[in-house]
Structures are given as C-alpha cells and as structure tokens.
Amino acid sequence: MRTHVLLPSLLLLGSLSLTAACASEASRATTAKARPGSSATASPVRAVDPSKIKGLRIVNDSSENSSCAWATGYPDVPGATAMTAAMKKDVEQRLATFRSTCDSNPTAADGFEFNISHQFLVASGDVLGVRLTTQDSTAAGDGLTRRTYWYDGKAGAYRTALALIGDGSRDAFVAALKSELKGREGTDADTVNEAFTDRSRLVGILDDIAFTADGGLRVTFDRGEVGVPAGGAYVVTFSRATATPWLSAFGRRVQHQTVQPSRSLDLGAAATPTPAVPTRTASGDDDTDCKKVRCVALTFDDGPAAPETATLLTYLAQYNARATFFTVGQNVAAHPDLVRAEARAGNEVGNHSWNHPDLTRLTPAQVAYQLNRTSAAIKAATGKTPTLFRPPYGAINSTVRRATTLSPVLWTLDTEDWKYPDAAKIAATVVDKVKRNDVVLLHDIHPTSVAAVPQILRTLTADGYHFVTVSHLRSTM
Template identity: 75%
Template sequence: MRTHRLLPSLLLLGSLAMTTACSSGSSVTASGTAAARPGASTTASPARTVDPAKIKGLQIVSDNSESTSCAWATSYPDVPGATAMADAMKKDVQERLAIFRESCDNGSADFGGELNISHQFLVASGDVLGVRLTTLGGAGAGSGLGRRTYWYDGRAGVSRTALDLVDSGSQDAFLAALKSGLEGREGTDPDTLAQAFDDRSALAGELVDMAFTADGGLRVTFNPGAVGAGAAGSYVVTLPRATVTPWLSAFGKRAQEQSVSPSGSLDLGATATPTPAVPTHTASGDDDTDCEQVKCVALTFDDGPSAAYTGTLLTYLAQYDARATFFTVGQNVVAHPELVRAEARAGSEVGNHSWSHPDLTKLTAEEVAYQLNRTSAAIKAATGQAPTLFRPPYGAVDSTVRHATRLSPVLWTLDTEDWKYPDASKVAQSVISKVKRNDVVLMHDIHPTSVAAVPQILRTLSAQGYHFVTVSHLRATM
C-alpha cells in the first residue's frame, strides 16, 4: 500500500528563484518554477532540443512491470560507440530497481509505491554525448526525485561524470561560485552550506546533474536535500558562459561548444551503426471486416516502438494481413518515428501510452494532460494523424485521468502477462488457449519472446477463422 505521495511526477521539478553575484562580480543565476517540466528551462536560456531520431543506431532500452502494486518503468538510451556510457546507466538503473523491488516484495515501510526512470538527451553532436536520467519514487532514503547526467567523450573513448566538465585545477573557484549562488536561498542556511561544501568527497557525490544552456552557461542542479531543506525541492545555479568557460576542462569546453553550436552529426567512433529494418508494407485500403459476421480479435502491443523488435512484428502481421493497435510511449516515438509511420502505413492503429509510463492516477490533471498531449503530438508528427485512443500505464485510470484528456481509454480482456514469462511458446498458448471472439489482447513489442510468439498466434487463430482488427474497428463493428 502506498505510504506517501511521490514528488509531483516527471513534470513538476520544484526549484527556487533568485539572482545573486559571486565574488568576481559576474552574475550567478539560480532560477526556476514549480511548474517546470522535465527538460524545460529553469533559466531564461534553455538547453537546445536534441532530435533523437537523428542518432544513427539508437536503441532505447525500456522495461516495466504491469502491476499497480509494484509499479516500475525504466528507460535509457544505448548509442553506438558509447557502450561505456550505456553500461554506466544500466548499472545505476539496475541497482535502483533491485532496491525498489526488494522493498516492494518485502512490504518495507519506506516503500514508495512506484519507480519511474526516464531519459532526456542533453547534447548529441560531434564527439560529445550527454544524457540525463530522471528518477522518481523508489524506496529508502534515496526515494523521491533524483537526476543524474551522464557524459561520453568520443575523442577519448571514455564515459565521464558531470564533474569532469570542470578542470580539476579550477574546482575551488567553481565551488565557491556555486556556494555564493546558494547563499541566502530559502531553505538554506550558512551552517548547512558550510557543511555541504567543506566535505569535498561528499559534495562530489551531489554534483551529478550539470548541463549547458543554449548560450553556453552551465546549469548545476542539486537534488532535493543535497544542500538545503528537502521540502524546498531542487536548487539550481546557472553560471554564465563568461564566468564558467575559464574553469572548464578540455572535454567541458567541447561539450559547451557542441551544446551551443551543434555540428549536426554525432561521431563517437562506432565501427557500425545498425539501423532498424523498417517494413514497407502498405495496407490496401480501409478494413472492411464485419465483426458482426466473422470472429474478430484485436491484438494490442504496448511500450514500443522498439528498434530491435517492432519491425519484425510488423513483418509477421503483414504476412497474415493482420492489423493491430500499438500503444506507444512518447520517448520511444520521438526516437523511432519511422517505425511509428510504418505501423500506420500498414493499416494498424497507433495509440497513446503516455510519455514515460507513469501511473497516471498518481498525477495531477495537469500532469496527466502533459504526459498524454506530448505523446499525441509526437505521434501526429510521425504519422500526420493524432491518436484517438490511449491505454493508461498499468491499466490505472480514474475520473481525474478521464477528465484530463479527450482520448478514449482502452484496457483489455485477455492479458498474456508476457512481461512476466519470457517464453514465446507460453505466450502464444496464453492467447490460443483462452481467446474468445472480440477479445482485446494485451502484449508488448519490447520483449523478443512476445514478438516471437506472434507467428504461432496468427497461424493458429487464422486457421480457426479469426480476423485481426484494430481496437477502433472492433468497437465500430461490434
């Protein structure tokens, strides 16, 4: 049972606002808004937007539970050439997930009820890659809101930390400027700041979220409780370009330059950048299946698109002239719009499954709207058509969620539990042995065994006289 409310989702990252001056006389800005969205600017100069669809060979590593009693969803990018960086993110994600699941399984008192880890690209240009992971919820003392930036130096071929952006010989001046930017802030006091900044080894563990603004300033975000009262939220200090540039390391200066003036291409020295196969099958026209006269079933696939598996799934469907409904996650849509276009081109339906797979019933109406609207915009950009359906993550929907959107909610009548049983034969039999006319079947196209089960499902049910239609078609013709 949920013991406390998560910090307000991925959408509201609290911070305080003020402007002060450091000892050198240059300005240090710490600003934000309680309604800031993840990745949105907390200063007058936002970070540049990175289009992940332009990163060759990109794969989004996603996974999640489907249980509301132990709800978790994680994602991080795997970019060719930056294996060490992906490994670092994987390690951190797995450690957080292990702690969360143990707490969940044991019914610990500090169990937070949900874990959500999402990603955002900061820069992907030249030989520099920067990514932020945002964690919400969890268990134990580290639960709540946490953000960490990961950096990759393609020239040196190594993964770097946020603090590696600053030259070691300039860290004293850098830290003094940060401390000056925090002094007098609500929720801080001289003793707390002195304690935080005097312990350099502990402070290094808190300087984990650093990124450049579009004009070259360096924005440093302290997670809640790091340098002040936890209830005050995240503290943000932005050092202007003129102030911070002399303190940057050689890598930091390259990261700054690529953030300000992206080269338009990313080269991390990868020997190969495989791109997902995109099926070219095109539906011959509107589906004229009459589900009042024949047996119909709606296969639905959540959480994609997946660079590794969705293309293969579309090929299987085309072999049987089968249409399906894909409930896509916004983060994955913007990474692989070509696969979403292929889904629509093949006559399948593309639905909305939120931006980052949170439990929508734990969000405010504003947060729900943002999760769904952002995803709908990504789907429309990819296909030219806005979705009309959404599937709430974990099947969790209430009146707040329903009233926050005009999209029609879709649940299911047959759950394969394919996320729980990574066995293609077992997944196939879970459909074949239980399916009934007009069922809506829940599967996922991020699991290889789930996709591998589809040919057997299509072959067997086709022989039994079933027709495979979209959810909207099923609704319209029942």
C-alpha cells in the first residue's frame, strides 16, 4: 500500500527545482486497432466550449485516500434531467462496485484508482451529447471504458447511443460494422459474430457512438468487446455519405448540430439562471509579513464548482482573506468566470491536473498533458500561467517532478472534509489543530466544506491569524 507521508513544513514550502520533460501531449492512451488509412485520430470530434452552456453544473466528488483513490465528474445541464439521472445512476453504480472491491482488498500493494471524466460531444440547438470515460484499476484489462449519453430536447427524452441509428437500419449498420472489424488484428469471424449475436446486448456493446467534425460516424469498442483483450480498443469510422442513410431523425439532427452548431443550446428548461459571480477586486499586493505575524494558507482543491466557489469567494472577501485554489482543468473549462473571480480577488490559482488522475500511474507524456492542458485553461481564464500544482491524492514521484516545471504543494493539515461532510466538524478540525504557517487542505466542491469557512475565518482572525496564499507564505517565511 502506498503511504502518503506529509513533508515537514519547511521542505513542503521550500522552493523545489523541477526539470521540464520533453514529452508530447498525450492523454491516458489505449490501443485502437484500425485498418490502414482509417486511424482513430482522423476526423476528430468537434470541440465544444462548455462555458457557453448556460446554467451548467459539474457534479464532482473525490476522495483523498491514496490506497483507494477515486474522483468522478459529470455534467448537469438545465433541461436534460433524464440524461443527468442516467449518468448519475451509472457513476454511482460503478463507484459502489469499485469501493466494494477496495474494501475487500485493503492490503493491495499499489492501491486502487477509479476515475470518471467527461467530454461534451455536442451542445447545440436541441441536442446534447456527452462521453463519460471510466478508468478502473480493479477492472479487467486496462480498465478503460467509454459510454456516450444523448439528450433529445425536441422530444424531451434521454437517448442511448444506438438511438442515433434508425430502427430499420440497424441490421445494415451492424453488418457494416462486422465487415469492418473482421480481419483486423486480434479479431476473427467467430469473435466478431459472437459479439453481435445477442441483439438484446446491442445497446451495451454499441454504447460509444459519436459524430466527427465532418459528419462521419465513429463507433468505439472497449477492450475485449469485439476482439481479444490483447487487441485493445477498436474504432470504426464511417464517412458522412455512408452513415447518413442509417441515421434516425434524432441522429440526423445530432449530425447537423455537430457539423454546423447553433449559437445556443435550448433543451426546453423552464429557466436557466446564471449564478452570480463575485466581482471583488484585490486592493493590491498582500503586504502581510509572515515572519512577524501568524499566517495560515487555506487551500481548496477540485473546483471551481457552481455555486459553491462563488459562495466561498464571498466569505473570503468579508475577512479580506486570500487563499489558493488548486483547480481541475475540466472544471476550469466549464467555469472560467469563477477562476477569473478567484484571481481578481487576490487569490492564487494553482493546477490540480485535468481530470484528477493519480499522476504517478502515468507516463511522462501523460503527466505533461494533464498539467499543460490545465495550465493553458487557467491562463486563458486569468491571463496568468500558474506556478504551483498539487498532485491528486498527494501522489508524486520523480517521474512526475521531471515532467513539469510547476512547483508541487502538498499540505500540513488535512481536514478530511471529503470523508466527513459536516461543516461544524470541519471547522473544529481546523480551529483545534491549526498551527502557524500551516497549509490546510479543503475542497470547494463540497457545500459542507464551504459552509465551514465562515467559522474558520471568524475564529482564527480573532486569534490573530492572517490568511495568505501559498506563494506568499513561501516568500515571507
């Protein structure tokens, strides 16, 4: 079992010199077997700017238990209630299975990890598409699975991926898939035919279907679904001309909104109020001298979150307190306005990876991708590139250090607020245990953690503490 040892304060806060790694940007990779000229990276899916989705909320949760590490995130879009419910059900079921496996294997040498991240495929007109990617180290093979979820605003209904294909065209669609798959490395006629024999399983096997930017249709099969597990994932891409005749009326609308997206998304929600974003501007550089006064650095991980982060910023402003936010890239992309508000109020914005994986399980290129992509999102929101990062779960090794020039920050006081969703308990933990120059770990994705902050600020201010950013604490110790 990997044990997380907190560094002493001086080592933790001291400047660490890190060597940049020359690595290409690559996410956690899988093998996608394809015919020559039909690679998995051709005709990419069109990028969607989630910050344009009015009323968007990202549902986040995570642990800080390095032996049973998990982090999940999926979107809640106004109007798409049934689709959100379907994602919530799947996420909770998968997480429950993972945690059960963890509980029954408490002495696993390297610990376990579970991660669910999201990607918008289309958010335009009256259609919405989202892909959830699950990484489960307790599962067979590489533990990587994908599923796409669709919402039909015109009908007010959640749709599975197979609903993109017309009922009368499914036999032709399946026949074309089988033809494309047969003969690929790791497959044969028997394995392919067996995968599609039971038509009642089609919804489960054909659960990752999306359109490419030029209107083609891409079908992705997880490892072991249509070939031997060693063959990896398989991707079949059909041109727009080939795929269009197979599409349902809903599928045609999704295809159109993917190729020529509308300027807005309207799923028929009764109301999509935009949460208020604090507009406080810091009065200037913080001149607190932590050599002369008692300082503490409050740090908040995993955000930004709506509306929790906005509420937190209001509390901090009431006490002229500054904090450090270690933000997750996919949440920064969804809520850049909150990140700008953090920076504008004199807080520090740090990097907490794109989707909260254990970085020590990744290659140098994957680590660089996670951190570089997040730093780019932070800079786009604030105009400033971050200098600090907090590795998810506090997991860091020489590979991670060499893959980035960002300086790592752990913590000296863990509130365990993810484990105990009790505002009074969280506040008492900080008030009773805090020491001068502590770095306190909290999470702004949890309403109970945010609710604990006023008591923390009120009590510690009365005790003579000053609330500063991590970089300020480092520079004035």
